[in-house]
Amino acid sequence: MKELKTLLRRLEAHLQDEIAAQERTLALLADEQTALCGRDPALVLERTTALERELQGGVARARRRDEILTALGSLWGVPAATLTLTSIAERAGPEGERVLRMRGELRERSAKSVKLARRVGALARTHQRFFSDVLQALFGELGATDARVGGRLVDAEA
């Protein structure tokens, strides 16, 4: 019983980190969106680098989350992959109320984050394709070594 309480406290702490991380990601995506619309490649790179650093933290958090879920699965004799925050709260009874409340908060943040990430991603891909098309028109396939597949200057007045 004591082990369950310990695991639940570690899960609550993790969820707290996750909620804060989602908040930071939202802010970074918003900044990235602004940079993308501002047509300043240097700023885009700067914001992307900040986002990259944040994402590196996300991988570490996912590993810690897997460890907690695996321990809870062993305690309850169920595979960790079948556990959700809702089922953990139900199994924990009154001890799981905080987890349930934090799950709602995290869901809201994560949903926002996913939406914004998809939109900003689409924006970045659109810009990227646009420049890629223009460059390909001028230079041909990037990285091509055969000059014949490269761009060619033509006399437009001929």
Next chain:
Amino acid sequence: MSNIGLNIGLQGLLTSQASLDTIGHNITNANTPGYSRQSLEIGTATTVRVRNLLMGNGVQASVVRRTVDQLLNARLVVQQSGVSRLDARLSVLGEAEGLLGNTSESGLGKSMQSFFTALSNLSATPEDPVLRSGAVQSASQLTSQFNQLATNVHVLRDDTIERLQAHVDAVNELAEQISGLNKQISATESSGVTANDLRDRREYMLRELAKLVDAKAIEDSRGAVRVLVGGSMLVSPTTYNQMQLSTNSDGTLDVEIEGQSGAVTVTSGAIGGLMQVYEDTLPQISAQLDSIAHNWILELNRVHTTGLGGDGPFKALVAANPFEDIDGDGAVNDELLANSGLPFDVVDGELVVNVTNTATGALDKHVVAIDATRATVGDLVAELNTIGHLTANIDGQGRLHVFAEPGYGFDFSSRLDPNPDAIGSFGGGQASITSASDGPFALADGDTLQLTGPAGSFTVTFDAADFAQIGSATSEELAAAINADPNTQANGLVASAVGDRLVLQTAGSGATESFSIDGGTALASFGWNPATTVTGHDSAVSVTIGGSYSGSNNDAYQFVPNMDGVIGTTAGLKVLVYDQAGQQVAALDVGAGYNPGDELEILNGVTLKLGYGTLSATNNDTFRVDVTADSDTSDILPALGLNVLFTGEDALSIGVRADLEASPSLLASSISGAPGDGSNLLALMAFDESEISGLSNASFAASWADIVSSVGLDIDSSQSAYDAEEFLMQSLDSRRDQVSGVNVDEELVNMMTSEQAYNAAAQFIRVSADLSDELMRLL
């Protein structure tokens, strides 16, 4: 929130699209003349209020700006004007240099040299008809060269006018286009948008205009420019005025702008450069060329007119240059010689006219005084008509004609009279006595001269009416008065004037001839003593003058013996020679030891030969020789064009006298007229290197070289200035390219950087989304 987010994304895409459009516009116009690089300015989009919250709305493109440095552009316009001025100037000067065509193998200098060489060849054998033709042909080629050069310069001036007209037309086209752009820019910018491309176009037009004229552009508050040329308005904010080129009566050009009073001074641009060449450089070349031709005609004709051709003295001459009726009264006779329309100046001086008896060779020299500012054309004609055996008149075209009577010829040479003692007053066969001194003689009315001749004694009484002033009676007046007395001729006596001395002698020769001077009140004036008997000689002394006078002034040599004696026999017998000022200039030993007939050097190239005979100092034996350095100190001959080689007065009109060109024997090769005499050719050849006062003491060749070198120097200095200005222009252009030009590489690098940045962003955002998705599965 969702709508705002979508709007932000759309705004971003549109902004990016506008940015790419601007980059594409830059790349497309990278080589468009006058194009200035444009850039998109991005600003924060207006915020929106959502449930009492001010929400950011992303970005938006606020304005597309031209990257220009107005100060640099203004400097470029001024610089362009200066470079174009020098370029236009160099272009015409280069053509002028080519037209002058001066090389060692051709050109005017070479033709002058060929002419002098032809004269040199002829001088060795002046009678050679082939060499004469060659010399005249060489003169013709030279005059053709002058004509061609003068024509070339005139043609170049005409071409310059045509170029100027084309440039003025171009100015008007540009003014019209700038005026049109003014209207478009004002209309566009009235809505608050900057008309970038139109402004670029207008600045390009202004720079094109600056290539033609020194234009100044001033922009007003509505974005339109006023264009001023030389302070006059060419383009106003609403319209433009036509520029016009007009030629004045004196050949100068005026640039005028429609609606503006007076001519516009254009100092720069191609028009400024061409105007400068047209009004200064080319007229200067033309004037220098004319000056050489004018002085060539004058100087060489001065020598030629006083020479003699292969045919000897002239029977008739016609002046090449007519007198003009300056006062418009229908007659030329009343015109003063100094202002009678002749192409060369006539000055105060003397003209020597020689009249030769073609049968005997006897030479009669006459000096015609020319008072250019007082004597009229009629006076000159009348004076010529006083010379025996000559007739002068003016034809209907105002040309002077001079004719010699049959059996006589005339010329204007400075030749010496080879037989100066024709009357025998220097040891001649006649009984002869000469006045002891030069006249004039101070006689009084009624003075007498008592003589005894073969027919008896008689008295000559002098009447004041026979003299201009009997108190200053001249030798000519006295001789005429004595000869007018019938007793003189009845007693076989004759009176003559030898210079300013009076000579009285018998008409016959020989030792039997004599007369005596008995007395009279006039004796003392002549230095004669009463009761003097004068006797003739059987052997008359022959006097022959030779050589040619090389002195610099006209003069007269008077010859007298120092004692009575026999030539070649009497010891100490000398002939003393005095100049016109009375100074003794030579003493010739003709006594014992002198071989009669030997030539004696006198002075300045003049020689004397005396034959055997007796000289008498007691009877004042004497003869006189006029020596002439310049037989026309008045320049009346080259002014009239009498016996000239060259006709015309400048480079365009210079030519060879037509009858001389047809008959090269008329080329005045000699001064004496003697066969083999090429002395006049030598005098003409001296102009090869002579310093000419009318050409600032430079020779003809040096003056011509000066024209060629001054054009060359002008080209060099203009080229240096052009190089410096062009370098500055390129430097300014380079700075403009840095500021306003499009660097295609830079634009592409920008695009690649953007593409990579967006690519990286897209990938990381996908990772972010994946992580969030994974988290959502847990929820």
